[in-house]
Amino acid sequence: MPKFLVVAPAWVGDSVMAQPLYRRLKDTLSxxxxxxxxxxxxxxxxxxxxxxxxxIENPFGHGALRLAERWRLGRELKRQGYDQAIVLPNSLKSALIPWFAGIPRRVGFVGEFRYGLLSDARKLDPRALPKMVERFAILSQARGEMLAQPLPEPRLQVSPVSRSKALKSLGLALDKPMVAFCPGAEYGPAKRWPPQHFAELARRLGQHGYQVWLFGSVKDKAAGEAIMAGSAGNVRNLCGVTSLEQAVDLLSLATLVVSNDSGLMHVAAALQRPLVALYGSSSPGFTPPLTEQAEILSLDLSCSPCFKRECPLQHFDCMQNLLPEQVERAMARLLQRVGTPTVSE
Incomplete structure (x- = not known):
């Protein structure tokens, strides 16, 4: 029976996008x-x-070499007898533990000059593999093979019991259909739709009988408070309140999700929730939501995608000029397409 170790990415969205690789490995290797x-x-x-x-918990944060500790963890993992490791991050540090563990086959992209740490170090062709999910999935195949398409979509499982517990512990009720907003984006403000736009959209949804719950980390709490302040009392701010487990459970209850290009956007897609995904500085060609139940909105300005944390031109037109009424129309189109009552009914 083969035994593989995957060194996973350190971001929520990337973790979701790695699941098609896991599915491919399971389907290929009995x-x-x-x-x-x-x-x-x-x-x-x-x-x-x-x-x-x-x-297995990876205890090493960004920038932490901690070479002796990595060596000790690698020696502990050596006893597990792995046949192969797949290293998804491109850093040198991420390839150290499989090397210390003596795993005979270690696959990954060249990255930070780590030829010696990988036994199968591959050069990435970004034109052949434009999407992040494709770059992960190709590592399930032999060197030189074309990527087999289509890729399976990510799918996260949800327990009804844990979902009920999350509702009860946070005092939430589904007396009205719920629309989830994910107003954050870890990479930077250039990926975030303005809070005043979220607030206006929440007001419009309240007029159609929807309640709105906000999801995000503690870093998004201030944006959530600004949305609440402008939303005419139709919003529950859960940013920084839920654990990731609770956020997954509660997002699975949403009639629809409106999200920036963020980790929670990919979680919503993997939960098969109808999703309106908002893109400004980033590209839906690189990290699209991996679901058929999505409407992608981007103004496709000449200056975007710039992939910057903050708008280099200081006007933020790619998000500022994406208006709430445009998002509302996209929501109605999507819900009509997937067979759910639209926001205007």
Whole structure:
């Protein structure tokens, strides 16, 4: 029985986009034991992926070399007898533990000059693999093979019991249909739709009988408060209040999700929630929501995507000029397409 270790990415969205790789590995290798090493905050996602047999916490944060500790963890993992490792991050540090563990086959992209750490170091052709999910999935195949298409979509499992517990612990009720807003984006403000636009959209949704719940980290709490202040009392700010486990459970209850290009956008897609995805500085060609139940909105300005944390031209037109009425129309189109009552009914 083959046994693989995957060194997973350190971002929520990337963790979701890695699931098609896990599915491909399981489909290709009969009886595969698949274990994934990832940062603690992403483990709730991995535990909801049926392809993952075991998770290992990666205790090393960004920029932390801690070479002796990596060596000790590698020697501990050596006893597990892995046949192969797949290293998804491109950093040199991420390839150290499989090397210390003596895993005979270690696959990944060249990255930060790590030829010696990878036994199968591949050069990435971004034109052949324009999407992040494709770059992960190709590592399930032999060197030189074309990527087999189509890729499976990510799918996160949700327990009805844990979902009920989340509702009860936070005092939430589904007396009205719920629309989820995800107003944050970890990379920077250039990816975030303005709070005043979210607030205006929430007001419009309230007039149509919807309640709005806001999801995000503690870093998004201030934006959530600004949305609440302008929303005429139709919003519950859960930013910084829920755990990731609770956020996943509660997002699964949404009639529809409106989100920036963020980790929670990919979570919503993997929960098969109808999704309106808002793009400004980033590109839907690189990190699109991996679901058929999505409407992607982008103004496609000549200056975007710039992939900057802040608008280099200081006008933020790519998000500022994307208006609430445009998002509302996209919501109505999407809900009509997927067979759910529209926001105007």
């Amino acid at each position: 009886g595969l034991q698949l274990e994934v090493m990832a940062p603690a905050f992403t483990l709730p996602l991995l535990r909801r992926m049926p392809e993952v047999d075991a998770v």
